[in-house]
Amino acid sequence: MIIVYESKTGFTKKYADMLAAKTGFKAYSVKNFANAGLYDEITFLGWMKAGSIQGLSKIRKSRIVAVCGSGTARTAEPSPEEVATRNKIMGLPFFYLRGGCFPLSELKGMDKLLMTFFLKMLKKRKDKDEELEESISTIEFGYDGVKEENLEPVLAWISAR
Numbered sequence: 001m002i003i004v005y006e007s008k009t010g011f012t013k014k015y016a017d018m019l020a021a022k023t024g025f026k027a028y029s030v031k032n033f034a035n036a037g038l039y040d041e042i043t044f045l046g047w048m049k050a051g052s053i054q055g056l057s058k059i060r061k062s063r064i065v066a067v068c069g070s071g072t073a074r075t076a077e078p079s080p081e082e083v084a085t086r087n088k089i090m091g092l093p094f095f096y097l098r099g100g101c102f103p104l105s106e107l108k109g110m111d112k113l114l115m116t117f118f119l120k121m122l123k124k125r126k127d128k129d130e131e132l133e134e135s136i137s138t139i140e141f142g143y144d145g146v147k148e149e150n151l152e153p154v155l156a157w158i159s160a161r
């Protein structure tokens with residue numbers, strides 16, 4: 001088994017490196033994966049952008065056996081079922097990993113535009129609960145949710161194979 005990941009700002013890479021250290025599997029970014037064995041089984045980790053797991057489409061033809069999506073919400077947003085359908089990974093184990101983000105003021109280009117729009121939408125909502133307030137603060141001020149313990153379900157799945 002090998003680990004392949006797509007990470008834009010480094011949070012997903014941290015999980016990929018942690019998983020590599022815990023399992024002894026090698027971790028490759030999607031960009032460097034071309035040099036890895038074509039026949040290896042792959043646990044894929046990608047950051048999520050509007051529910052879409054980034055990097056996955058670039059390695060679809062490889063032997064992906066499990067997928068992890070990293071996002072900033074407490075639990076998968078959209079739901080794991082919705083993520084599986086949208087990313088066409090139904091039937092594969094999917095693990096949500098809480099990643100992180102930089103403050104909105106540090107984002108650039110399209111990402112900044114999208115997150116500004118998303119933030120406005122969240123702020124307009126009348127049904128604000130604690131989780132929603134947390135999402136707002138996360139986007140405005142940044143957040144690092146990467147923790148080793150979040151990998152426990154992935155490690156349990158790997159060792160049960």
Ligand SMILES: Cc1cc2nc3c(=O)[nH]c(=O)nc-3n(C[C@H](O)[C@H](O)[C@H](O)COP(=O)(O)O)c2cc1C
Binds near residue numbers: 051078
């Ligand atoms: C434009 C944009 C869209 C995002 N969409 C989602 C999303 O749909 N669900 C989610 O949980 N996180 C979403 N995020 C948060 C990132 O997935 C999260 O910050 C991730 O951990 C970043 O990983 P990276 O540092 O490896 O790039 C989005 C972030 C950006 C900038």
